[in-house]
Amino acid sequence: MTAAESPGAADEVAGVLVALADPTRRKLLDLLAARGEVSATTLAEGLPISRQAIVKHLAVLDAAGLVSCTRVGREVRYALRPAPLDATARWMASVAADWDRRLATIKRVAEAAEQQAGQSRPPAQ
Template identity: 75%
Template sequence: MREEQAAGAAEDVDSVLGALADPTRRQLLDLLAEQGTATATTLAERLPVSRQAVVKHLAVLDAAGLVSGGRVGREVRYALRPAALDATARWMAALAADWDRRLAHVKRVAEAGE
């Protein structure tokens, strides 16, 4: 069961990193962080892409767990979901700590050999 959880967590991180690879999607996240919630139309007004392109980018962000959309009347309002980003940040911090340990070991070995 533990391996399945690790594989699922790795897929989540892959999905988040893939979504963050596009500069337009990062801009959308910045705008949502700034505004709280927004529609695709209001987001498109602030970007050099069409509303349809914004909707496609929002779908990728939604699939990665970074945003959620909820219908309010006739419009869909999008909001940030920070949990997936937090999990990715924790993974990156653990990876950095592992590399720090490895590099400290290499340093100790190199200094001992002098």
């Protein structure tokens, strides 16, 4: 269980990664960050795609926990939810650190082996 901080973290992260992989979804998050609580129709005004498409994207973002919606009268306001993004950032940093560690170890071992080989026998490859 390397580079994992809490059980089930990988699951949460997976959803966030999928959600962030789409440029339209990133744009959407951008707009939400800029304008606070906004309805889907309002979001649609600033984008070249239909409201329905946006609703679907918002559903994905909601499933990833990156967004939450509250009903206000007949409209539905969507708002940012930074926590999962932060968690994913931490997860990613930890994975990167893990890789660095492993690569350093591998390099060290390789050098040791080469040293060893140089003293006893000709290079294997």
